[in-house]
Amino acid sequence: RLFERMYNKIIKNVEKQPEKKQKIFNWALTVGQEFAELKRANDNTNLGLKIKYKLADKLVFQKLKGVTGGNLRFFISGGAALARELGVFFEAIGILILEGYGLTESSPVITVNRENDYKFGSVGKPVPGVEVKIAKDGEILAHGPNVMQGYYKKKKETSEMLKDGWLHTGDIGVFDAEGFLLITDRKKSLFKTSGGKYIAPTPIENLFLGSKYIDQFIIIGDKRMFISALIVPDFEALREYADANRIAYNSNEDLIKMKQIDEMMQLEFARFQKKLASYEKVRKFTLLEKPFSIENGEMTPSLKLKRNVIEERYKHLIDDMYKEINS
Structure with missing residues (x-):
């Protein structure tokens, strides 16, 4: 969420600027994206675009890059998927984010994007000495000197993770034509609707996390x-929306019950739903007052949501969303 927060803060600051400065920013961003595409393709022939990029860098990008100290070559991102749109945005302003993938059991890196060989939406290619293959059921398997020998005094758990020398990661993925690994979801996270459709939740969740209100x-x-x-809404963004639209409230609990907030969120959903298949669309939602946390047992130490815990804890709210359909 670090990069999403950085992005939202940049956009929020731009929206507060006079119209002229907003136009300069949007022009610079377009130039940055075009320049990045040529750079990825190793095309150095467009002199006019180079000149435009230098101007965009001077007027806009240098100030943004200055926040990171000015000497940053790239960020490494892991633990959760980075939205492709975020990667493209930061690349355009001169801040490269490279995704990698691994587990504690693999010490930890299995694949990573390189500074001169990367693809947004992927977690890169295997690091030297590590073999990666996809099992018949889609699970990512890894083999190499970085893979653990086993869990200390836990033979059963070790036998489940290590089979014939291959580490069973529990993640589902595919290799594209260029050899980049794309992660679809956690094997245990996949579920099937009553209509028989298999759903991979993570891509859908990551899509909606692109909203500044979520x-x-x-x-x-x-x-x-x-x-x-x-x-769990981003309450800072929600309060700003409420204040800008003269919506009176006393607390976060009040805020999430407001009809105007529900209508705004419905519009936000409609905007993101366009990218989903009909059976993947979110038909109903409930806003929560308190965030999921490690302390409450709803998240792992690596900040992954514990689905079973959350579904059990909020069962009454979940059942309410289906009550009308089931009655």
Whole structure:
């Protein structure tokens, strides 16, 4: 979420600027994206674009890069998927974000994007000495000197993770034609609706996390007729929206119950839903007052949501979303 917060803060600051400065920023961003595309293709022939980029860098990008100290070559991102749109945006302003992938059991890196060989939406290619293959069921398997020998005094868990020398990661993925690894979801996270459609929740959740009004997002739908969602809003963004639209409220609890907030979120959903298949669309959602946390047992130490815990804890709210359909 670090890069999403950085992005939202940049956009928020731009929106506060006079119209002339906003136009300069948008022009610079377009130039930056065009320049980045040529750079990726090793095309150095467009002199006019180079000149435009130098001007865009001087007027806009240097100030943004200055926040990172000015000497940063790239960020490495891991733990959760980076939205492709975020990668493209930061690349355009001169801040490269390279995704990698691994587990504690693999010490930890398995694949990574390189500074001169990367693709947004992927977690890169295997590091030297590490073999990666995809099992018949889609699970990512890894083999190499970085893979653990086993869990200390836990033979059963070790036998489940290590089979014939291959580490079973528990993640589902594919290699594209260029050899970049794309992660689809956690093997245990996949579920099937009552209509027989298999759903990979992570890509859908990551899509909606691109909204500046959403801080945490989890979809529900296993053995259900449709997909619903529990949402922890970004309350700072929500309060700014409420204040700008003269919506009176006393607390966060008041805010999430406001009709105007619900209508705004419905419009926000419609904007993101366009990219989804009909059976992947979120039909209903509930806004939550309190965030999911490690302390409450709803997240792992690596900040992954514990789906079973959350679904059990908020069962009454989830059942309410399906009550009308089931009655």
